[in-house]
Amino acid sequence: MYGTSPGKQAGPPTGPAPWPKRPGAKPSTPWRRKVFREHLGLQRAGLAIGIDIGGTKVAAGVVDTDGQILSEARRSTPGSDPRAVEQVIVELVAELGADHRIRSVGIGAAGWMDLDGGTVLFSPHLAWRNEPLRANLQRLLRRPIFLTNDADAAAWAEWRFGAGQGEERLVCITLGTGIGGAMVLDGRVERGRFGVAGEFGHQIIMPGGHRCECGNRGCWEQYASGNALGREARILAAANSPVAQELLAAVGGRPDRITGAIVTELALAGDAACRELLDEVGEWLGLGLANLAAALDPGLFVIGGGLCSAGDLLVEPARKAFARNLTGRGFRPAAGIELAALGPNAGLIGAADLSRVSRRLRR
Numbered sequence: 001m002y003g004t005s006p007g008k009q010a011g012p013p014t015g016p017a018p019w020p021k022r023p024g025a026k027p028s029t030p031w032r033r034k035v036f037r038e039h040l041g042l043q044r045a046g047l048a049i050g051i052d053i054g055g056t057k058v059a060a061g062v063v064d065t066d067g068q069i070l071s072e073a074r075r076s077t078p079g080s081d082p083r084a085v086e087q088v089i090v091e092l093v094a095e096l097g098a099d100h101r102i103r104s105v106g107i108g109a110a111g112w113m114d115l116d117g118g119t120v121l122f123s124p125h126l127a128w129r130n131e132p133l134r135a136n137l138q139r140l141l142r143r144p145i146f147l148t149n150d151a152d153a154a155a156w157a158e159w160r161f162g163a164g165q166g167e168e169r170l171v172c173i174t175l176g177t178g179i180g181g182a183m184v185l186d187g188r189v190e191r192g193r194f195g196v197a198g199e200f201g202h203q204i205i206m207p208g209g210h211r212c213e214c215g216n217r218g219c220w221e222q223y224a225s226g227n228a229l230g231r232e233a234r235i236l237a238a239a240n241s242p243v244a245q246e247l248l249a250a251v252g253g254r255p256d257r258i259t260g261a262i263v264t265e266l267a268l269a270g271d272a273a274c275r276e277l278l279d280e281v282g283e284w285l286g287l288g289l290a291n292l293a294a295a296l297d298p299g300l301f302v303i304g305g306g307l308c309s310a311g312d313l314l315v316e317p318a319r320k321a322f323a324r325n326l327t328g329r330g331f332r333p334a335a336g337i338e339l340a341a342l343g344p345n346a347g348l349i350g351a352a353d354l355s356r357v358s359r360r361l362r363r
């Protein structure tokens, strides 16, 4: 159907990996996990600044111990130059720190951090490649710095203050242009053996399917993200189907201008074709969640990100598809699927809170 036989995926990149083969000292043991938990000071007082670095904007806020944002500041992301991004962080901390006594600074960015939390191994939107960001910022800011993946930060915020409170095994999915993923298990962010867990968006759900940025074909995020919604709507509109007339009218007859956000807006306003498109994306979402439940058995999935503005139009079909595809359905308890509670600020709230409570990781 898509021109490539099932299972034929592009191979991994060749050449030496830019990080050590075995980061960290020893494998995790129950004793080491206990030590980790003891380093969490969930009741630790003081204000922290959280900074969420996105592809287009850098959002920052002063966050208190209840996860409330006391003041906010924003800048455009200054291209991809690592030094310019550091400078923007310094400016934001100076601006927000002028009126508040700040204990620490947490930085959340898309990408892979090493397990120690000192180095950005790779960031898709920025030019960070093996960048010792924490050391650079500590030198510039002279404050404790905590560096984390943006999806991990958002999951932590939902677990501490949002829709995931009280859940021992929480999986968070962020639906934006792609799919971000993160887990909070037994009160800690689970990052895997090498620090790069949670790339759920790249589980292959349709062998030989749509090509993904990661190089493979048929990844989940090609079927259950905002980008997927926009692509399917453009295909429908380009086919000049009578059901897509309202959609075409909304973009002045130009299918190439259709985005996932426009489809969501029309669906909420009652357009039947756009509701159908969201229904399909919701079904793919539920199917992927059933796969994750088979592997991880969480108590709750929290779904956040821009696509969530569709609300029940997205989540209801996801719940149905999840129930239909869940391994052992009917003979086991099933995880709940709920919308995130904290909105687009979850990343900066989580980064700030982690910088305050996770002393071990901000040395």
Ligand SMILES: [Zn+2]
Pocket: 201, 202, 212, 213, 214, 215, 216, 219
């Ligand atoms: Zn992929």
